[in-house]
Amino acid sequence: xxxxxxxxxxxxxxxxxxxxxxxxxxxxxxxxxxxxxxxxxxxxxxxxxxxxxxxxxxxxxxxxxxxxxxxxxxxxxxxxxxxxxxxxxxxxxxxxxxxxxxxxxxxxxxxxxxxxxxxxxxx
Amino acid sequence: xxxxxxxxxxxxxxxxxxxxxxxxxxxxxxxxxxxxxxxxxxxxxxxxxxxxxxxxxxxxxxxxxxxxxxxxxxxxxxxxxxxxxxxxxxxxxxxxxxxxxxxxxxxxxxxxxxxxxxxxxxxxxxxxxxxxxxxxxxxxxxxxxxxxxxxxxxxxxxxxxxxxxxxxxxxxxxxxxxxxxxxxxxxxxxxxxxxxxxxxxxxxxxxxxxxxxxxxxxxxxxxxxxxxxxxxxxxxxx
Numbered sequence: 126x127x128x129x130x131x132x133x134x135x136x137x138x139x140x141x142x143x144x145x146x147x148x149x150x151x152x153x154x155x156x157x158x159x160x161x162x163x164x165x166x167x168x169x170x171x172x173x174x175x176x177x178x179x180x181x182x183x184x185x186x187x188x189x190x191x192x193x194x195x196x197x198x199x200x201x202x203x204x205x206x207x208x209x210x211x212x213x214x215x216x217x218x219x220x221x222x223x224x225x226x227x228x229x230x231x232x233x234x235x236x237x238x239x240x241x242x243x244x245x246x247x248x
Numbered sequence: 249x250x251x252x253x254x255x256x257x258x259x260x261x262x263x264x265x266x267x268x269x270x271x272x273x274x275x276x277x278x279x280x281x282x283x284x285x286x287x288x289x290x291x292x293x294x295x296x297x298x299x300x301x302x303x304x305x306x307x308x309x310x311x312x313x314x315x316x317x318x319x320x321x322x323x324x325x326x327x328x329x330x331x332x333x334x335x336x337x338x339x340x341x342x343x344x345x346x347x348x349x350x351x352x353x354x355x356x357x358x359x360x361x362x363x364x365x366x367x368x369x370x371x372x373x374x375x376x377x378x379x380x381x382x383x384x385x386x387x388x389x390x391x392x393x394x395x396x397x398x399x400x401x402x403x404x405x406x407x408x409x410x411x412x413x414x415x416x417x418x419x420x421x422x423x424x425x426x427x428x429x430x431x432x433x434x435x436x437x438x439x440x441x442x443x444x445x446x447x448x449x450x451x452x453x454x455x456x457x458x459x460x461x462x463x464x465x466x467x468x469x470x471x472x473x474x475x476x477x478x479x480x481x482x483x484x485x486x
Binding site for chain 1: 271272275276278279280281282283284286304307430431
């Protein structure tokens with residue numbers, strides 16, 4: 126079974142995006158949810174997800190690029206996409222810290238589904 | 249007594265921190281509103297819209313209202329920054345805040361007792377300090393669900409001024425005790441949960457600290473400490 130780890134400090138965003146992914150991908154894909162950096166690293170280590178959707182700012186001690194680097198170490202094969210409303214996050218910088226791409230917030234749901242489907246096919 | 253510096257008040261640092269945090273939160277609320285609108289539109293295209301989608305519609309309007317409220321707070325805060333930094337008597341700020349609340353019907357059933365030493369002064373922005381007491385009283389009002397007693401006291405203590413704001417409300421639940429000063433920490437549906445975050449930011453901008461004691465069902469006491477200032481030190485610093 127393929128796995129997606131969704132990390133966001135806003136419960137409603139986790140529920141909304143998690144629900145969208147469950148509806149679209151069905152029971153073949155397991156959706157894992159985390160609300161803080163430490164929980165995200167733990168789940169990345171224990172579940173080895175194929176895809177990680179990671180909110181950049183979580184207002185917890187572990188967040189941002191340090192959190193992304195730890196997730197990269199914990200799940201080396203995962204594709205990691207950073208979600209943020211900050212438009213000044215350069216793709217080069219994201220890759221330097223172990224990420225694979227950027228998703229702007231507010232989210233475009235159809236584009237998000239396209240991206241997720243494409244990444245899972247390639248995994 | 250340690251001689252304080254006039255530049256100890258960092259109100260712009262406070263605004264910058266609050267602006268960044270609110271921008272992040274507003275963007276999240278807009279993500280929820282926009283995301284739910286898109287999901288409902290997608291479900292409509294697929295012919296799947298049902299009564300179960302009503303909470304999504306409700307979330308759209310609720311999150312937009314929270315976003316608008318946060319932006320209004322930010323606008324108010326940036327206007328308050330225009331006020332001059334001076335030596336402010338706590339008794340003056342407390343009296344003005346209580347007077348302004350007397351006009352609100354929602355405070356009719358709140359009894360406010362004050363015991364403020366007139367010697368207590370803080371170097372700071374009077375409007376921001378007014379906002380601090382307003383947020384503290386509003387927080388107590390919410391904890392008491394609009395009915396109860398608030399006690400405000402202030403005394404000089406060595407090199408600092410101690411302010412205590414006490415209510416006999418619901419108290420702070422253990423589940424949120426560690427994160428009450430984090431932005432958007434609330435147990436109430438439809439509330440932004442920004443009050444205690446702003447309180448901490450304003451106190452910190454004035455070189456102060458805050459701690460609390462609480463008992464569920466009995467009430468909460470917030471204890472604030474600020475550097476103490478005397479008029480002669482202001483003259484010396486200037």
